[in-house]
Amino acid sequence: MELNAMKEAIDRLTENQNLSALKSQQLINELIQELEQASSKLLTSERDSIRTILEDLKVKFNQVSPLSHLQDNQKELNLAFSNYTELLGNSFNPDISIANRNVETNYQAVNQLIVSHFYRQGMFELGDFFLNESSSSSSSETELIRSLFMEIHRILESLSNLEFEPALSWIVANRDVLRQNESTDLEFKLHRLQFVVILQNQNGIEESFEYAREFVTQFSADHKVEVKRLMSCLWWAGRMEKSPYSDLLSSSNFENFADELMREYCKVIGKSEKCPLITTVTAGVTNLPILLRLTNLLIGEGEGEGKKEDLETMIDLAGRVKPDKDLMFHLIFECSLCCGKGNRLNPPIWMPCGHVLCMVSVVRLWRNTGGEDDRPLKCPYCVSVSKLRNCKQLSFR
Ligand SMILES: [Zn+2]
Numbered sequence: 001m002e003l004n005a006m007k008e009a010i011d012r013l014t015e016n017q018n019l020s021a022l023k024s025q026q027l028i029n030e031l032i033q034e035l036e037q038a039s040s041k042l043l044t045s046e047r048d049s050i051r052t053i054l055e056d057l058k059v060k061f062n063q064v065s066p067l068s069h070l071q072d073n074q075k076e077l078n079l080a081f082s083n084y085t086e087l088l089g090n091s092f093n094p095d096i097s098i099a100n101r102n103v104e105t106n107y108q109a110v111n112q113l114i115v116s117h118f119y120r121q122g123m124f125e126l127g128d129f130f131l132n133e134s135s136s137s138s139s140s141e142t143e144l145i146r147s148l149f150m151e152i153h154r155i156l157e158s159l160s161n162l163e164f165e166p167a168l169s170w171i172v173a174n175r176d177v178l179r180q181n182e183s184t185d186l187e188f189k190l191h192r193l194q195f196v197v198i199l200q201n202q203n204g205i206e207e208s209f210e211y212a213r214e215f216v217t218q219f220s221a222d223h224k225v226e227v228k229r230l231m232s233c234l235w236w237a238g239r240m241e242k243s244p245y246s247d248l249l250s251s252s253n254f255e256n257f258a259d260e261l262m263r264e265y266c267k268v269i270g271k272s273e274k275c276p277l278i279t280t281v282t283a284g285v286t287n288l289p290i291l292l293r294l295t296n297l298l299i300g301e302g303e304g305e306g307k308k309e310d311l312e313t314m315i316d317l318a319g320r321v322k323p324d325k326d327l328m329f330h331l332i333f334e335c336s337l338c339c340g341k342g343n344r345l346n347p348p349i350w351m352p353c354g355h356v357l358c359m360v361s362v363v364r365l366w367r368n369t370g371g372e373d374d375r376p377l378k379c380p381y382c383v384s385v386s387k388l389r390n391c392k393q394l395s396f397r
């Protein structure tokens, strides 16, 4: 939204209004002055000259012509107001349909997207209510999303009540997948949070020492410095806020952990980390004003008369219709042979025949034919024969 233009317009309008008020006030003051002069003359004059004084006053009033001046002021002000109203209308109530491609809207899909958004936010009753109101049938996918997000919200709620067990159970149950996703820190971070909470208890030192021995020391190899810091906290039990480790008490540690857990949970269940509805709306809101200006130029309306300027503006606008990296959806590769999802450790591999499989599947095929350097690699789909060295790793950007 062109808020700067709006601000300039409202500044101009305020200036016009002030000027108009000033002119009217000056006019009124002038008339008052004339009236006062005439009034004092009347008090001191002879009866015969009253008529002359009043006639003089009438002439002066006619000369000043207050009514026409006030009407002119008002006309100028009305014009400024109508320009502003027009600008408001163009800026805040544009005809967005002109930037809309004529595609059939799948209302069922839009409704499902909204329902999924509510579930993702933990607003399950609202999601159910919306589903009911929109007369959309609850698909198995919607039910699955509901139960999946219900689980993570249950875990997060427990965590906010300092119950760590549900989060830990989930992390332990998904240890292998989390390792594959290169998110191995979660388990340690959860134990660190719990260690600090235990340390605040009355018998904090003994309890947290036991806890550390059972759950924290196993992470010493990968988190040497952090484990040392936790152990040093034992010396500061009861006065940690004054210690060099006071950062461990910050409530933001819980918030950051909850965010990270949600992110990793979404990865594990195969859902995008950010809500698709929010991403789509943000991308639309960011780019719609540019698209509208571009479309107006293309259909020959709006600003710019000269063709060259129009073209330059269009090129400039087209270059600006680029969503931020955060707002872009990325393709996720799914191997058609083993149905596994591609990741950094198991990327998609392009074979010279054009078929793409995950690395694990390609290596497995290659091993099945002997696994020697120059052995042929047979594509399971088109039975083409190629060499492993001619395969290429693909990356989706
Ligand atoms: Zn595969």
Ligand SMILES: [Zn+2]
Pocket (backbone or CB within 6 Å): 351, 353, 354, 355, 379, 380, 381, 382, 383, 384
């Ligand atoms: Zn093939």
